[in-house]
Amino acid sequence: xxxxxxxxxxxxGLGIGTYLIRLSFFGIIGDRPIPLWFERALxxxxxxxxxxxxxxxxxxxxxxxGEPDPARLAAAFVALAVGLLTRNVLWAILAGFGTLYLFIFxxx
Amino acid sequence: MSNDLATxxxxxxxxxxxxxxxxxxxxxxxxxxxxxxxxxxxxxxxTMTMTVLVIAGAAQFTxxxxxxxxAPTVVVLxxxxxxxxxxxxxxxxxxKHLRGTPRALRFFVGYSMVDQNFALLDAKAxxxxxxxxxxxxxxxxxxxxVMSPFxxxxxxxxxxxxxxxxxxxxxDFALPITFLAxxxxxxxxxxxxxxAFCSVVFALLLNSVPYGxxxxxxxxxxxxxxxxxEVWLERRGQ
Numbered sequence: 001x002x003x004x005x006x007x008x009x010x011x012x013g014l015g016i017g018t019y020l021i022r023l024s025f026f027g028i029i030g031d032r033p034i035p036l037w038f039e040r041a042l043x044x045x046x047x048x049x050x051x052x053x054x055x056x057x058x059x060x061x062x063x064x065x066g067e068p069d070p071a072r073l074a075a076a077f078v079a080l081a082v083g084l085l086t087r088n089v090l091w092a093i094l095a096g097f098g099t100l101y102l103f104i105f106x107x108x
Numbered sequence: 109m110s111n112d113l114a115t116x117x118x119x120x121x122x123x124x125x126x127x128x129x130x131x132x133x134x135x136x137x138x139x140x141x142x143x144x145x146x147x148x149x150x151x152x153x154x155t156m157t158m159t160v161l162v163i164a165g166a167a168q169f170t171x172x173x174x175x176x177x178x179a180p181t182v183v184v185l186x187x188x189x190x191x192x193x194x195x196x197x198x199x200x201x202x203x204k205h206l207r208g209t210p211r212a213l214r215f216f217v218g219y220s221m222v223d224q225n226f227a228l229l230d231a232k233a234x235x236x237x238x239x240x241x242x243x244x245x246x247x248x249x250x251x252x253x254v255m256s257p258f259x260x261x262x263x264x265x266x267x268x269x270x271x272x273x274x275x276x277x278x279x280d281f282a283l284p285i286t287f288l289a290x291x292x293x294x295x296x297x298x299x300x301x302x303x304a305f306c307s308v309v310f311a312l313l314l315n316s317v318p319y320g321x322x323x324x325x326x327x328x329x330x331x332x333x334x335x336x337x338e339v340w341l342e343r344r345g346q
Contacts, residue, residue, distance in 0.1 A: 007154050009181050010188075014171055015161035017189045023218035025200035027211075034200060040335040042197045044303040045190055046166070047294045048330035051304040052311025052323050053170060053187075054284045059312075063280045072281050079285045083292020090133050092289030093140075100278055100285070 071103030112242045119246025120253070123228065127251035130224045134255045135262045137165050137286075142266020143273065144169065144283055148176040152267050159263040163222060163256065166290060167191045173283055179320030187324055198226040205233040206248070208241040216249070225251035298341060303334035 020028075058076045060066040079096030083089065138159070145155035150172065162168055171188035179187075198221055206217075206229075229248045233239070273279050295301055307330040314322030 005175070005178070005181055007150060007158075007175060010171055010175055010184050011154065011158045011161060013181070013185045014158070014167065014188055017185065018162050018164050018167065018192050018195075019218040021189065021192050021195050022199060022221040023215065024196045026202040026206065026217055027199075027214040031203045037335065039197075040338060041331050042193055044299065044331045044334040045193045045327065047291065047300050048303045048307045048327040048334065049170070049187065049191055049323065050166070050287050050291050050294075050307075052307035052326040052330070053173065054287045055308040055311050056315055057281075057284045058288075061280065063278065071278070072284070075281060075285055076288055079288040080292050083289045084295060085292075087293045089289045089293060090136065092292055093136070093285055096285035096289060097282075100281060104276065104278060 071100055071107075074103055075100035112240075115240055116242040116246040119243040119248075120250035123225070123247035123250025123252075124254040125250075126228050126232075126247075127224060127254045130251075130255055131258050134224070135258045138259045138262035139266040140282055140286060141165060141168055142263040142268070143270030143279060144266075144286075145172055145263075146267050146270040147279055147282075148172045150267075152264075155267040156260075156264060160260060163219070163259060164192050164195075166287075169283060169286060174320055174323075177320065183320040183324065187320070187327075190324070190327060195221055195226075201226075201230060205229055206241050206244055209245055213245065220249055220252040220256075222252065222255070224255060225249075297338075299334040299338040302337045303330045306330035306333040 025032075025034075054076075058072065059068055061069055061072050063069075064072075075096045078099040079092050082095040083092035086092065141159060142155060145158070145168075146152075150158070158168055158171075167188040170191050171184050174184040174187055199217075202217065202221075206214075225248050228251050229244060232247055233244060236243075270279075291304060295304060307326055310326035310329045311323055314325050316322070317325065
């Protein structure tokens with residue numbers, strides 16, 4: 001078992017950092033024009049990180065020792081598709097889990 | 109003065125009413141964080157401190173996932189905070205929506221801003237352009253107060269009972285499913301699709317870059333590609 005680094009600096013740092021981000025313009029910087037390139041970057045930052053974060057887990061899950069797994073691939077596809085079609089996070093999560101368990105408990 | 113207090117209170121009430129349906133989203137999401145935090149090896153105190161201190165689901169999931177993969181603390185923080193940068197955009201919008209709010213009250217927003225109450229206020233401000241900051245500040249926080257207890261309590265339930273879920277339920281995959289479910293609704297325009305696509309391609313190509321830095325590099329490249337696409341589409345449209 002590999003020891004993970006201490007989680008407390010992450011908890012505290014994330015707490016303080018998130019507080020400062022929320023306060024940024026409203027409480028600290030105020031009503032100053034935002035450079036256009038920065039406004040663009042803010043718009044895309046979420047969608048630029050999350051897909052890259054999960055891509056390796058979807059393609060090479062640890063639970064199957066890095067072998068692509070049909071149940072997980074199908075669940076991933078359905079969660080994304082339902083999220084796109086319904087624009088509803090909760091439905092997408094439920095559909096993803098539904099597909100995962102359908103494959104694990106029924107198909108296999 | 110008493111009139112201001114009355115508008116503030118009516119704002120609180122209306123915010124609570126309008127945000128009540130979001131409880132259905134916040135509760136399961138909190139439950140999932142409790143389960144995933146426990147699965148990743150956080151104890152109850154660590155899970156609950158993070159959830160109460162940060163109250164930002166996507167960033168918390170990101171931090172826990174990278175921590176579990178042994179990424180250095182600095183990289184975990186940079187990546188998770190980048191996920192939260194969208195709230196700087198909200199913050200800029202609040203300068204206009206909550207104009208007139210005294211400085212001392214502004215510090216509450218550093219804690220109480222979440223996706224849902226921002227979206228509600230954004231819509232409310234557009235619908236009632238003449239409403240006062242007292243009403244709007246109350247509305248924003250009424251929405252927060254009705255949701256946050258469910259976020260805390262369901263994280264707690266998930267953290268306490270999450271460890272009892274048997275391995276065949278593939279709870280390891282709860283995190284990818286959650287993120288994929290979040291990504292779908294984010295894809296609103298062509299540049300958003302470009303960002304997501306580039307993020308995946310670059311993250312896979314840079315997967316072997318040490319210290320988890322590959323993901324941050326991929327994110328920067330994806331942002332550049334998306335911005336370039338936006339500029340290109342604008343020019344073509346003119």
